[in-house]
Amino acid sequence: MNVLLVKPYSKSDHIQPSLGLAYLASSIRHKHNVFLLDMLRLDIRDSSFREYLKQKKYDVIGFQLYTVELEIVRKLLLIVRDISPTIITIVGGPHATVCPEETLKFFGDNIDFISIGEAERNFPLFLDKIENKDRNFSDVPGLGWQENNKININPTVSFENDLDKIGFPAWDLIxxxxxxxxxxxxxxxxxxxxxxxxxxxxxxxxxxxxxxxxxxxxxxxxxxxxxxxxxxxxxxxxxxxxxxxxxxxxxxxxxxxxxxxxxxxxxxxxxxxxxxxxxxxxxxxxxxxxxxxxxxxxxxxxxxxxxxxxxxxxxxxxxxxxxxxxxxxxxxxxxxxxxxxxxxxxxxxxxxxxxxxxxxxxxxxxxxxxxxxxxxxxxxxxxxxxxxxxxxxxxxxxxxxxxxxxxxxxxxxxxxxxxxxxxxxxxxxxxxxxxxxxxxxxxxxxxxxxxxxxxxxxxxx
Structure with a gap:
């Protein structure tokens, strides 16, 4: 599958690589085509993002989310929905981790899933489900979604103790x-x-x-x-x-x-x-x-x-x-x-x-x-x-x-x-x-x- 990982633009003037997305990309690239988009570095805003999405067909798009970026990511999710309602969207990062239910409520129908906590282990499992059209997500740790007006939040797994196992970030993509x-x-x-x-x-x-x-x-x-x-x-x-x-x-x-x-x-x-x-x-x-x-x-x-x-x-x-x-x-x-x-x-x-x-x-x-x-x-x-x-x-x-x-x-x-x-x-x-x-x-x-x-x-x- 084609997976796009997005670092949104924000108010910050610190333009630096996202290690979180780079580690995530490294964990899934052996099975999927992974693309990283740093909107802040490339100075991409809403209209440019729309044009960017038209250049390639993506199956899954994931967004990194800090608290201050909630409204920005909501706009980006609306653009994704408008271009192709079949694209699976998922949001992860600090805000989704500390406020999972609030995050799902904030985005409502504009989002499919959220990821809670470190995702190097659960994100590959999630993508396997999507690729195999398996709609039973109850065994994917740290996953949240809404279904029939009900919020579902799966328990997270323990943190990975041996960080050497995670591998290096995908520096070639950064x-x-x-x-x-x-x-x-x-x-x-x-x-x-x-x-x-x-x-x-x-x-x-x-x-x-x-x-x-x-x-x-x-x-x-x-x-x-x-x-x-x-x-x-x-x-x-x-x-x-x-x-x-x-x-x-x-x-x-x-x-x-x-x-x-x-x-x-x-x-x-x-x-x-x-x-x-x-x-x-x-x-x-x-x-x-x-x-x-x-x-x-x-x-x-x-x-x-x-x-x-x-x-x-x-x-x-x-x-x-x-x-x-x-x-x-x-x-x-x-x-x-x-x-x-x-x-x-x-x-x-x-x-x-x-x-x-x-x-x-x-x-x-x-x-x-x-x-x-x-x-x-x-x-x-x-x-x-x-x-x-x-x-x-x-x-x-x-x-x-x-x-x-x-x-x-x-x-x-x-x-x-x-x-x-x-x-x-x-x-x-x-x-x-x-x-x-x-x-x-x-x-x-x-x-x-x-x-x-x-x-x-x-x-x-």
Whole structure:
């Protein structure tokens, strides 16, 4: 069968390969003709998508779904239905995993199925059913559908513990060398870039994070040899010169992190490495940081989140302002640049505490800072608490984005929160040392234009 896997366009300015779809493609390509469409990278919108579908006959089309993309995917599903009602449609990803029944209700008759959780094992079974015209889907784990006005949700299977069994993503379908340089953010050191994972899962359960729900509460790892084999493939076959390690929690298992980094160091590939998803601050020690530096790690992103110990405790960060200062000073001593992630507008947070976080971010030796408005992600502990307390009533998922302040704590308006976010960005980056440090890292005119566009979007729009 011809199977099309689609990454929809979205509000994000992070144009990067979808590892989820690439792993999925790898799991089914031995039996089916698989096509990957990254609408964000190709700048394809509704009308162009319609024309794209007319070029080939597809039997099954799957969509990756994040919460903010619900309305976008609904429009795309309508286009599929209009072109050919016989095409089987299925939606998977984070939102379908944490809100399966709500997802089916939202799309209604415009969708056939949803996939819940990691799909490398259940998606091939599902396609076998479709190909054999077997309408009994009760034995396909993690599958959801509506039939006779009844919602059916099959139980999921346990997570795959041995990630080596999953195989590599279908890099030949992704073509990572064709992606723009600034994938995960505004800056990079070398190009082309590819993201990889060395593990899945996180047991920490920060109250605002959905990773344990989506990837599990236990870390599951790839072997260091398997990781290095993929990096070598990317280096030699696709010219990749920078790796972004995007694990849920790379450094929580220190021995695993050391083993992976040592393999990379011994390979003498000379690649640069970054951790754009952020590392757990308290898990970093001198031994690990020195090895990172030797391996080519040039930037560490840190999930600092707040400059208030009270808010850090509410976030279940198991971290204090004093510990953050200690670890940041250590990283600075080793000589690795740092970017900090901060959340503004956490439930019960006051204006004074937000100002405290902004001030704290500027006291740290960071070269970059990202200030995100708090998002009550579906499925998280804080999301359910806000629902129960009647503090969350919005239904406009299309506005559910880090830069739009869809939620604000009591006593602060959404408009005021957004202005505090703008103020934070401007204060941080307008300092001469930080401004010059970042300006000197611009690689090209196209990179400069990208930065201007991002500045306008994040600060002025």
């Amino acid at each position: 073509r990572p060398q064709e992606y723009p340089p600034a994938q995960h953010g505004a800056f990079f050191k070398n190009f082309p870039i590819a993201p990889i994972i060395t593990s899945r899962g996180c047991p920490i359960q920060c109250s605002f994070c959905s990773a344990p729900i989506i990837s599990g509460k236990r870390i599951r790892k790839r072997s260091p040899d398997n990781v290095l084999e993929e990096i070598k493939l990317l280096y030699h076959n696709y010219g990749i010169r920078e790796i972004h390690i995007v694990d849920d929690n790379f450094t929580l298992d220190k021995q695993h992190a050391i083993s992976v980094l040592q393999k990379i160091y011994d390979s003498n590939l000379g690649i640069s490495i970054s951790f754009p998803n952020g590392l757990k601050v308290e898990s970093l020690d001198e031994e690990l940081l020195i090895l990172m530096k030797k391996c080519g790690v040039y930037l560490i992103s840190l999930g600092i989140e707040s400059g208030s110990n009270r808010i850090l405790k509410l976030m279940n960060k198991k971290l204090t302002v004093e510990k953050i200062k200690e670890k940041v000073e250590l990283i600075n001593k080793i000589g690795i640049d740092m970017a900090g992630f901060f959340i503004l507008g956490f439930p019960s947070e006051t204006k004074e505490e937000i100002e405290q976080t902004i001030k704290f971010s500027m006291q740290l030796p960071l070269i970059r800072a990202n200030y995100f408005n708090f998002l009550p992600l579906p499925g998280t502990k804080i999301y359910h608490e806000l629902l129960q307390n009647g503090e969350l009533s919005h239904t406009d998922w299309s506005n559910f984005f880090f830069m739009t302040a869809p939620y604000a704590p009591q006593g602060i308006t959404n408009k005021h929160l957004r202005s505090l976010q703008r103020k934070a960005f401007i204060k941080f980056y307008s300092r001469p040392r930080i401004f010059l440090k970042n300006i000197c890292q611009i690689k090209s005119y196209s990179h400069f234009k990208y930065l201007l566009k991002r500045f306008y979007r994040w600060i002025l729009s």
